[in-house]
Amino acid sequence: MMLSGRGVTAVLGPTNTGKTHYAIERMVAHGSGVIGLPLRLLAREVYTRVAERVGASAVALITGEEKITPPGARFSVCTVEAMPRETKAAFVAIDEVQLAADLERGHIFTDRIMHLRGREETLLLGAGTMRRILERLLPGINVIERPRMSQxxxxxxxxxxxxxxxxxxxxxxxxxxxxxxxxxxxxxxxxxxxxxxxxxxxxxxxxxxxxxxxxxxxxxxxxxxxxxxxxxxxxxxxxxxxxxxxxxxxxxxxxxxxxxxxxxxxxxxxxxxxxxxxxxxxxxxxxxxxxHEFDEVKVLQWRSKALDFSSIRDLRASLDVAPTVTGLTRALPATDSQALDYLSRYPEIIDTATTPDRVEKLWEACALPDYRRIAPAQHADLISTLFSDLVRFGTVNEQFMAEQVRRADRTDGEIDTLSARIAQIRTWTYVSNRPGWLADPTHWQEKTREIEDRLSDALHERLTKRFVDRRTSVLMKRLRENAMLEAEISVNGDVFVEGHHVGQLAGFRFTPIAGAEGPDAKAVQGAAQKALALEFEARAARLYASGNGDLSIGSDGFVRWLGDPVARLAASDHVMRPRVILLADDQLTGNAREHVVARIERFVNHHIATALKPLDDLSRAEDLQGLAKGLAFQLVENLGVLFRRDVAEDVKSLDQDGRASMRRYGIRFGAYHIFMPALLKPAPAELITLLWALKNDGLDKPGYGELIPALAAGRTSVVADPGFERMFYKLAGFRFLGKRAVRIDILERLADLIRPLLQWKPGTTPRPEGAYDGRRFTATTSMLSILGATPDDMEEILKGLGYRADEVTAEEAAAFLSAQEPAETKADAAQDAQASEAAVAEPAAESAEALSDNDTAAQADAEASEGTEVAAAEGKGASGEAPTEAAETEAPKPVLLWRPGGRNENQRSGRPQQGERRPGPRGEGRGEGERGPRQGGRPNRENRRQDGKPERSGRGDRSERQDRGKPPQSARFESKPPRKEKPVDPDSPFAKLAALKEQMKK
Structure with a gap:
């Protein structure tokens, strides 16, 4: 069907004839209008010119990657691809119409030329070579030829x-x-x-x-x-x-x-x-x-707009329809049709695109431009992902999009790298501007635009640095003109004078580059200092008004603003109130300097109060009374962790109301520790170690900062380094036990696993895994799993917790269990003994969720544990090494039966273990030899048999195995010597607590 050219004017001619300027003048003379340009770059330029004429509020910019649409905008500047299919605007113009003959984009120009009209006026702008073809396709068209203004x-x-x-x-x-x-x-x-x-x-x-x-x-x-x-x-x-x-x-x-x-x-x-x-x-x-005499354009590229979305096959067939009008030719497959051809062979696409709506949605997704110029198959894969999200969820998966955008959000790298990232972000800018594709399109439009601008600035900087000798082409030019030198400071803190790099500004400190000498050095430095004085004041104002998200405290004790150090922390009288020392040059003076200091101090206090809120709340608790208040005071002084043995008498004397009142503040009463689980998270633990290091000059001590990454990674135990400062382990929430340091909440979970094994009575069923005779137990896979430990590590850990080991063979264990549980067959008993041995030899990963108290009282003690477990790898120890072939051929190891035991020889004699400090006034540093948990009565301090002789020790007593005629030295135990009474300061809060306890006893 032949279309009419009535009301259409073609303005044709060579370059520099003012065609685009004429179109802009005609458009602003109407009440509304739309103009289509061939390039996004040119659309931006025309948008700026129109906005200068009629105001930015009256002009919209619409491209595939960008939308600026003020409410009530009367004029629209678009790329030709982004022009509407239909419009009620009074004026329509299409620029560079000769591109309708382009093999790649021509069919889009042809469609707009033939079908898009303004109510009052339509202009087609282009080369003179389009005259004959336009007159043939649009009878009645008015053609105006404009001559070039210059030769x-x-x-x-x-x-x-x-x-x-x-x-x-x-x-x-x-x-x-x-x-x-x-x-x-x-x-x-x-x-x-x-x-x-x-x-x-x-x-x-x-x-x-x-x-x-x-x-x-x-x-x-x-x-x-x-x-x-x-x-x-x-x-x-x-x-x-x-x-x-x-x-x-x-x-x-x-x-x-x-x-x-x-x-x-x-x-x-x-x-x-x-x-x-x-x-x-x-x-x-x-x-x-x-x-300007060129061959006339004889045919225009064309593709049917009457698409059939009944099925993918019908859609492809409608795209292959040939034109019936002379002067038009079917366009070669464009990027969208190529993508459709690939996707039509994907089984998942065939199974999904089963309705007209879904086929139309697939075609809409195929319109995604290939900005990255990647292989067609890769481009089709991306479209497949987007289409699947649109069908299943109604919008594109924003987590997937966020990850893709994050990858492009980097300004490092050279020209090619930055160009590739710009192409990547342009893809997601296009996605964010597609109607209905995202749940929050405004956010992503702003985000991608911001990233593109940042990448664009970085690319411009790299291009200029590589291809422009700024000192030669600019600085000398300004000096020849005898003009005042201009200084500028980039967003990265680089200081330039007339484009020449003279130094770096980080925070409020300026560092000039080395070798800044020469006859013009003084003028350059003077210009830089003038710019710095103004920049310091501007930065001080921005810092004072900035949010807490722009500031951070590093593990090195420095306070950073937008990544640059602006202050450092130092110790003060109160561990939770460090001093702030400003890092700034002398140019920062007066009110600006005072505002910066005040803002940083406010942030530091807020950060500590927020990250250590449980500890801060506990220090301010007004509803705690008596022993509970005293325990809370000790817990705050020890930054959230107490060994239970150090406050055992106080805990024993604390009534249930007192315990309940402390639990409301997040305090846990465990078998081995009194602690606050919320402080075991990486952020609080890192801040606690930093505050202690500041107070005790520990920033340079070995081990500072080593445990936080392990805690952040969810490690339940780590290989202990005796050279590290022991306090860092405690503050980070770890406990030294043998060769490993174990997270304290995991030790409480270990106590939860051991407790039912020691409470089990022989003859009852079912027998829990690991239970033996009601007095002893074996290590289980669950214990090894939550500790992330090998059997040898487990032995060290249990000994450190005060347990003693007896050795029996697997056969002896099976026979004993068979005698104790007559309901079980001998085969079952043997199998159970083998399982016990396997539990020691092959730890497997297991997820344990609950962390409960060892206290006697309330149901509230069973609370969820914070943190993620890292289980021991199957068949491997904590070191990650697989067992060797020689280990597989060794004789079967004996089964270790663990029981609550007494103190070892080192602790009986008062000597600390290797790598362990003597207990301080608060009990820090105690590790092995603690009292075992009070399951089923007090531990057997003497560790003797019923006949009064010393009982044979565990597998670690090698001297006994060598000479069974002599009892090993380590088997002799003595009772704990009485504690020496120390004079009590009558003004100490502990004196009041002691008096209160005496009254309670009476």
């Missing part, structure tokens, strides 16, 4: 180094553009670069270098041929072949004329020529370019 002349071939100033050098690959720009930097001071893949922000910044005279040369691709307004006097072709998306081919005369026409603006004439390896142009081609 264009051929200047022949010249070397790159001899090209005149204000020259644009054209190449068609990024590598060639960079190579030419590098050569010009070395020979002529520098060049700006413009590529179609650059973001508008980077492109504008590069063009700004050229337009403002900082550089005299511009190296670009054919992106400058699409209406970019530049003050170019000469255009030099460094290449005359390009890849058009399908093949490498020579430029057509019309394409060369479009690019060469950028030379000369308004009434100023321009020249064009060739350079590099390009041969001189023949006379016929030169004449055609100078007179």
């Amino acid at each position: 264009l002349f051929y200047a022949g071939q010249k070397k790159i180094t001899r090209l005149p100033q204000r020259t644009a050098i054209v190449a068609f690959s990024a590598d060639e553009v960079y190579a030419i720009a590098e050569l010009i930097r070395r020979q002529r001071g520098g060049a700006a670069v413009v590529l179609g893949a650059l973001s508008p922000r980077t492109r504008n910044a590069q063009v700004g270098l050229y337009q403002e005279g900082d550089v005299e040369y511009l190296v670009a691709t054919d992106a400058i041929g699409m209406g970019l307004n530049l003050d170019v006097d000469h255009v030099a072709f460094a290449q005359d072949r390009k890849f058009d998306g399908f093949q490498f081919r020579n430029l057509t005369p019309a394409e060369m004329g479009q690019i060469a026409g950028r030379a000369g603006r308004h009434v100023r004439d321009g020249t064009f020529g060739v350079t590099g390896q390009v041969q001189p142009l023949d006379e016929e081609l030169v004449e055609r370019i100078e007179t």
Whole structure:
């Protein structure tokens, strides 16, 4: 069906005829309008010009990657792809309509040319080669031809180094553009670069270098041929072949004329020529370019818009429909149709796209542009992921999108890396601007735009650093002009004077670069100091108004603002109230300095009160009385952890009301510790160790900061280093036991596993795994799992907790269990004994969830444990080494039966263990030899048999096995010597507690 051209005007002519300017003038003369441009870069430029005319509130910018849509906007500036299919606007204009013949994008231009109309006026802007085809397709169209405002002349071939100033050098690959720009930097001071893949922000910044005279040369691709307004006097072709998306081919005369026409603006004439390896142009081609006489466009690319979404097969068939109008030809498969071809072979897509709505949604997803220029199969995979999310959840999975955006949100790397990240973020900018694709599109539009701007600035900086000798091309120019030097400070803190890097500003400290000397050094430094004085005041104001999220406290004791150190912490009289020492140069003075200090102090106090809230609340508790208040005081003094043995008498005397009142503050009464589980998390634990290190000059002590990563990773135990400061283990929530340090909440879970094994009575059923005779137990896989320990580590840990070991063979254990449990068969007993042995030899991972008290009272003691377990790997120890072949052939190890025991010889004699300090006034550092948990009565301190003789010790008593005629020295135990009474300060809170306890006893 032939369309009518009534009401349509075609304004045709070569470059520099003012066509775009004419369209803008006509559009603002109407009440509403839409204009479509071929490039996002050009759309940005036209949007700025229209906004200057009618105000930004009246203009919308709509591209595939960006939307600025003020409420009630009367005018819309779009890329041609983003133009609406239908509009009620009074005016419509389409620029560069000759692109309707382009093999890749032409069908989109053709569709807009033939179907999009304004109510009052429609303009088609383009080259004169479109006249005949437009008149054939749109009968009745009004054609206006505009002549070029200036002349264009051929200047022949010249070397790159001899090209005149204000020259644009054209190449068609990024590598060639960079190579030419590098050569010009070395020979002529520098060049700006413009590529179609650059973001508008980077492109504008590069063009700004050229337009403002900082550089005299511009190296670009054919992106400058699409209406970019530049003050170019000469255009030099460094290449005359390009890849058009399908093949490498020579430029057509019309394409060369479009690019060469950028030379000369308004009434100023321009020249064009060739350079590099390009041969001189023949006379016929030169004449055609100078007179703008090119072959007419004979056919336009076309693709049916009557798509059938009944099925994927029907959709593909409708895309292959041939045009019925003379002058149109079916377009080659574009990126979207290629993606559809790939996806139509995916089984999951075939199974999902079963309804017209879903097929239409699939086609909508296929429209995602391939900004990254990756393989078609990879692009199809991304579309498949997006389509699956849209079908299953209604929106794109924002966690997946957040991860992709996070990967692109980095400004490190060189030019190619940053260009690739810009292409990546453009993909997600497009996704965020698709209606209905995201649950929170506004957030992602702002996020991706911010990242693209940041990457664009970084890319501009890398391009300038690589291709512009700023000191040669800018600084000397300003000095020749005898002008005041201008200094600037980048977002990264780099200080520049006229673009020359003179130092680095971090926080409120400036560090000049080394070697800043020479006759102009004083002027440069003076300009830098002037800029720094203003910057310090501005930064002080920003810091004072900043949120707590911009500030942080590092494990090194430094306070950082946006990553830069601005202060350091030092010890004070109160461990939880450190002093703040400002790190700033002398230029920060007066009220600005006072505001910075006040803001940092406020943040530090807030951070400590928030991260250590349980401890802070406990220190301020008003409802605790008597013994409970005393225990709370001790717990605060010890930063949240007490060994139960050190306060055993107080805990024993504490009634249930007192315990309940302490539990309300998050205090746990465990078998071995009184502690606050909330403080075992990485952030509180790291802050606690930092505060203690500040108070005790421990920032440089061995072990500081080593345990926090293990705690953050969920490690339940770590290999202990005797050289580390022992207090760090305790503050981080770990307990030294043998060769390992175990997290204290895991020790309480171990007590929960052991308790029922010692309470089990022989003859009752079922017998828990690990129970033996009601007095002894064996290590189980659950114990090994929660500790992340090997059997040898388990032996050290249990001994450290005060348990003693007896050795029996697997056969003896099976026989004993068989005698104790007649209901079980001998085979069952033997199997049970083998399981006990396997539990020691092969620890397996197990997830344990609950952490309960060892206290006698309330149901509230069974509370959930904080932290994640790291179980021992199957068949491996904590070291991660697999058992060797020799170990597999060893004789079966005896079964260890554990029972509550007495104190070992070292502790009986008062000697500390290897690598362990003597107990301090608060009991820190005690490890092995503690009293065992009070299961079923008090531990057997003497550890003797019924006949009065010393009982044989565990497998660690090697001397006994060597000489059974003599009892081993380690088997002799003595009762604990009486505690020496110390004089009590009558003003101490402990004196009042002691008096209160005496009254309670009476």
